Amino acid sequence: MSHPDRWQCVAASPPLMLLPDFIAAAEASAIQRRLERDIAWSSPTLSLYGKRHVIPRSQCWMGDDGASYRYSGRDLQPWPWHPLVEDLRNRVIHALEVADLPCQDFNSVLLNRYENGDQRMGWHSDDEPELGADPIVASVSLGSERPLRFREKRADARRAFNVWLPHGSLLLMGPGAQSRWQHALAPRAIDGARINLTFRRIR
Numbered sequence: 001m002s003h004p005d006r007w008q009c010v011a012a013s014p015p016l017m018l019l020p021d022f023i024a025a026a027e028a029s030a031i032q033r034r035l036e037r038d039i040a041w042s043s044p045t046l047s048l049y050g051k052r053h054v055i056p057r058s059q060c061w062m063g064d065d066g067a068s069y070r071y072s073g074r075d076l077q078p079w080p081w082h083p084l085v086e087d088l089r090n091r092v093i094h095a096l097e098v099a100d101l102p103c104q105d106f107n108s109v110l111l112n113r114y115e116n117g118d119q120r121m122g123w124h125s126d127d128e129p130e131l132g133a134d135p136i137v138a139s140v141s142l143g144s145e146r147p148l149r150f151r152e153k154r155a156d157a158r159r160a161f162n163v164w165l166p167h168g169s170l171l172l173m174g175p176g177a178q179s180r181w182q183h184a185l186a187p188r189a190i191d192g193a194r195i196n197l198t199f200r201r202i203r
């Protein structure tokens with residue numbers, strides 16, 4: 001199904017576009033339950049400023065064979081596509097194409113799982129070198145609705161804003177978004193688990 005008119009423009013340039021009802025609630029819940037069960041979730045320990053920390057969420061890296069990436073000084077090989085995640089990837093690409101929005105042939109995805117409102121992700125941009133210049137990142141959210149917070153990278157213009165990501169929504173971070181903004185999932189007094197999938201293209 002194609003409903004290009006349901007897209008909301010959060011920012012025009014660089015583009016941030018939200019499709020709140022990308023997946024209908026019942027199906028989104030079914031997908032969430034399957035992923036809870038099937039995915040090899042793990043919470044690795046990372047070194048930050050010489051200290052070891054268990055990441056405050058769990059995650060899984062998945063994608064085409066060979067779409068490896070460097071993370072915290074290590075080369076990580078992706079898990080093979082889970083059929084549901086591969087299907088989501090195809091639907092994301094289709095939704096972007098029919099709406100004439102920026103799109104890439106996504107060959108990998110980072111899945112993040114937040115057990116509750118205490119779990120989080122700090123400020124960052126998805127601008128790793130293996131994503132190339134001006135990467136496109138497409139983000140699907142399942143479960144508890146939480147805001148993704150954006151802030152300007154330029155320290156002299158630190159405007160910030162929230163983008164709430166409903167159950168079953170799709171957020172496009174288009175070309176230029178990673179060089180303009182950082183984003184974070186702050187802790188919030190919000191109950192319930194949330195899964196997020198960010199589709200990316202690794203070169």
Ligand SMILES: O=C(O)CCC(=O)C(=O)O
Binds near residue numbers: 112139148165185
């Ligand atoms: O959980 C989210 O919505 C954000 C995830 C994210 O920023 C990332 O995976 O790079």
Ligand SMILES: [Fe+2]
Binds near residue numbers: 124125126183198
């Ligand atoms: Fe990110």
